[in-house]
Amino acid sequence: MSTLANFLPWQQGLAHHWLAERERFAHAWLLHGLGGIGKRTFALAAAAALLCEQPRESMACGQCQACLWLASGNHPDFRRVRPDALALEEGETSEEGGSQTQKTPSREIRVEQMRALSGWFNTATHRGGWRVAVIYPAQAMNHITANALLKVLEEPPPQTVFLLTTDAPDLLLPTIVSRCRRLPLAVPPADQAVAWLQSQGVKAPEDWLAAAGGAPLRALRMSQSGDSPCPAWLQGFMQGLASGAHRAGVTSWMRTADALEPVETAVWLDALQRLFIDISLAAVSVPPRYFPAHQETLSRIGSQSDPARLSEVVKWLGHQRGIAGHPLSPKLFIHSVLQRCVEACSSTVRIERA
Numbered sequence: 282m283s284t285l286a287n288f289l290p291w292q293q294g295l296a297h298h299w300l301a302e303r304e305r306f307a308h309a310w311l312l313h314g315l316g317g318i319g320k321r322t323f324a325l326a327a328a329a330a331l332l333c334e335q336p337r338e339s340m341a342c343g344q345c346q347a348c349l350w351l352a353s354g355n356h357p358d359f360r361r362v363r364p365d366a367l368a369l370e371e372g373e374t375s376e377e378g379g380s381q382t383q384k385t386p387s388r389e390i391r392v393e394q395m396r397a398l399s400g401w402f403n404t405a406t407h408r409g410g411w412r413v414a415v416i417y418p419a420q421a422m423n424h425i426t427a428n429a430l431l432k433v434l435e436e437p438p439p440q441t442v443f444l445l446t447t448d449a450p451d452l453l454l455p456t457i458v459s460r461c462r463r464l465p466l467a468v469p470p471a472d473q474a475v476a477w478l479q480s481q482g483v484k485a486p487e488d489w490l491a492a493a494g495g496a497p498l499r500a501l502r503m504s505q506s507g508d509s510p511c512p513a514w515l516q517g518f519m520q521g522l523a524s525g526a527h528r529a530g531v532t533s534w535m536r537t538a539d540a541l542e543p544v545e546t547a548v549w550l551d552a553l554q555r556l557f558i559d560i561s562l563a564a565v566s567v568p569p570r571y572f573p574a575h576q577e578t579l580s581r582i583g584s585q586s587d588p589a590r591l592s593e594v595v596k597w598l599g600h601q602r603g604i605a606g607h608p609l610s611p612k613l614f615i616h617s618v619l620q621r622c623v624e625a626c627s628s629t630v631r632i633e634r635a
Contacts, residue, residue, distance in 0.1 A: 285348055285352040287322075291497075292322070292323050292326070296330070301339050303330075309460055309462065310443070312444060313448070317499025318499075319498050320447075324417060327413075329341035329351055331411045332348075333348055334347045358406050361415040362398070366387060398414065468496065469495075474497040491570065518533070518556075521537070525585075546611065550601055559571050560582050586625065
C-alpha cells in the first residue's frame with residue numbers, strides 16, 4: 282500500500298519556492314545531489330503537490346480525492362519508473378512493463394517500461410490537471426531506454442511533468458540533461474539532519490551522520506543495518522594498521538578478509554574508501570570526515586603512511602566500486618583489495634599477491 286510522500290524538513294523551504302512557480306513549470310526536471318539526502322522523497326512529494334486539487338501553500342493537502350488516490354497507489358495521472366529490483370525492495374512490483382517471469386529482477390530501467398508509457402501519454406488527464414512521471418534513479422536507464430525517453434522529451438506530451446532523480450548527472454546522456462531544468466538539492470545542515478535522525482530513534486546520530494558523509498537518509502539506513510557507524514571488521518583492520526601489523530605479517534588483514542566474505546561487496550568497498558579518505562586527511566593533519574570517533578587511530582596510521590600512495594589507493598578503490606557487481610572470484614577480490622590497502626599504509630612493504 283502506498284502512502285502520500287511528504288517533503289523532509291530540510292526540503293520544505295526549497296519546495297515552497299519551487300512549487301510556487303508551477304504555472305510556468307518546465308516539462309522535465311532533473312533533481313540531483315548527494316546520494317542519501319532524499320531526492321526520491323522530494324520527487325514523490327513534488328508529484329503529490331502537483332497532482333493535488335486543493336494545494337495548501339503549494340503543498341499537497343492530503344485530503345482531496347487526488348491525494349487519496351495517490352496515497353492508495355491508484356492515481357491515474359501518476360507513474361513512477363524504476364528498476365524492478367528497486368520496486369521489490371520498496372515492497373511493490375514495477376508499475377510499467379514489469380515482468381513476473383524474470384528470475385533475477387533487473388537493476389536497470391528497461392526500455393519496455395518507458396515504451397509502456399506511450400498509451401498513457403496519448404490520453405487526456407483524468408481530472409484535467411497535471412500528469413506526473415517520476416523516474417529514479419535516472420542513471421539506471423540503459424542506453425536504449427535513455428534514447429526512448431529522449432524521443433518523448435523532444436516532443437513532450439501536454440500537461441505532463443517528468444521528474445528525474447540522480448546522484449550523478451554526468452552519467453546521463455548529455456541530450457537528456459539539456460532537455461531538463463536542473464534543480465540541485467543540497468546536503469542539509471548537520472544540526473537539522475541530527476535532529477531528524479534523533480526523531481527517527483537513531484542513537485549517536487552525529488557519528489552515523491558523519492559515517493554517511495552528511496546524508497541523513499543514508500545514515501538512517503546504515504543505523505538500521507549495522508551495530509556501529511564504524512563496523513567491527515573495519516575497526517579491527519584499522520587497529521591492525523595502526524599497530525604495524527602490516528609490517529609483522531598478514532594475520533590481521535586475513536582475519537578481516539574472512540569477516541568480509543558474507544558482506545555485500547559494494548558495502549565493504551564503500552567503507553574502505555571512506556576509511557582511506559580519513560587516513561589521507563590524517564596524514565596531512567586534517568580532522569577525519571567519516572570516522573571522527575577514531576581520530577587518534579587514524580592519526581597513527583596517517584603518520585606512518587605516504588600521502589601520495591594514500592591518495593592513489595582512494596582513487597583505486599573508487600574504480601573497484603565500478604566493477605564490484607561482478608568479480609570473478611569474490612574471495613580473491615577481497616584479498617587483492619586488502620593487500621593494496623595494506624601496502625598503501627607503508628612506504629616500504631610489498632606483499633605477495635594471492
